[in-house]
Amino acid sequence: MAGHSKYKNIMHRKGAQDKKRSGMFSKLSREITVAAKMGLPDPDMNPRLRAAVNAAKAQSMPKDNIQRSIDKAAKGDEENYEEIRYEAFGPGGVSLIIETLTDNRNRTVTNVRTAISRNGGNLGAPGSVAHGFDRKGLISYPASVGDAEKVFEAALDAGAEDVTSSEDGHDIWTAMEDLHEVARNLEDSLGEPEGAKLAWRPQTTVDVAEGDAETLFKLIDVLDDDDDVQTVWGNYEVSDEVMEKLG
Incomplete structure (x- = not known):
């Protein structure tokens, strides 16, 4: 395990999504509803739902909104996503992996394809990108939970595979099948995480120059704005110097 890596670019800048609160709540609500429908409507008995509820709490989503999303699934009132x-x-x-939840496949693929083609990219065939990523569990904590050494030790004891820490926070990586067990173990030492989800971790990263980075972030912003898009993962690495220039 490595405890001091600066590996924070696998998912688009958190701040960009935080500013889009209403859109974020819509995406979180959709994930909660789908998770509750696929399993029991009880977070303690449904690991995916528990992760979705924790993610919603981390974004200060009101408790009433969370419960309403669970109730929709329990009553069968939700749309089919x-x-x-x-x-x-x-x-x-x-390389980008775009995860969506949709009630209209044609609408979603049209929007995704248009966003990509208008911002310097191309939509690939299934499997054209995923082979360069590993499917892992990802548990996220804010920097305020403790320093890298504390989080490293807690993650090691909990059964995690790797930890990457920076001034933005801590990402704890697990085997896919160990995600919820490790997350539960970490709650004893670090409290509830900001998020616990299945993730796509690139096997190698690509350093992106300033011009390409600006276009790339524009593309990801457009995808993030789409209600059907839940998460965008990528194998990009952008230097601090370039990030500062882009603001």
Whole structure:
């Protein structure tokens, strides 16, 4: 395990999504409803639902909203959402995996394809990108929970595989099948996480130059704005110097 890596670019800048609170709540609500429908409507008995509820709490989603989303699934009032994954090639040779929840496949693929083609990318065939990523569990904590050494020790004791820490927070990586067990173990030492989800971790990363980075972030912002898009993962790495120039 490595405790001091600066590996924070696998998912788009958290701040960009935090500012879109209403859109974020809509995505969180959709995930809660789907998770509750796929298993029991009880977070203690449904690991995916528990992770979704924790993610919603981390974004200060009101408790009433969370419960309403669970109740919709329990009563069968929710729309039927389909999980679809898209794979794409972005600016600078970056690989992207786009996870969606949709009630209209045609609408979603049209929106995703348009966003990608208008921002320097190409939609790939299934499997064209995923082979360069590993499917892992990802548990996230804010920097305020403790320093890298404390989190490293807690993660090691909990059964995690790797920890990456930076000034933005701590990402704890697990085997896919160990995600919820490790997350539960960590609650004893670090409290509830900001998020616990299945993630796509790139096997290698691509350094992106300033011009390509600007176009890449524009592309990801457009995808983030789409209600059907839940998460965008990529194998990009952007230097601090370039990030500062882009603001």
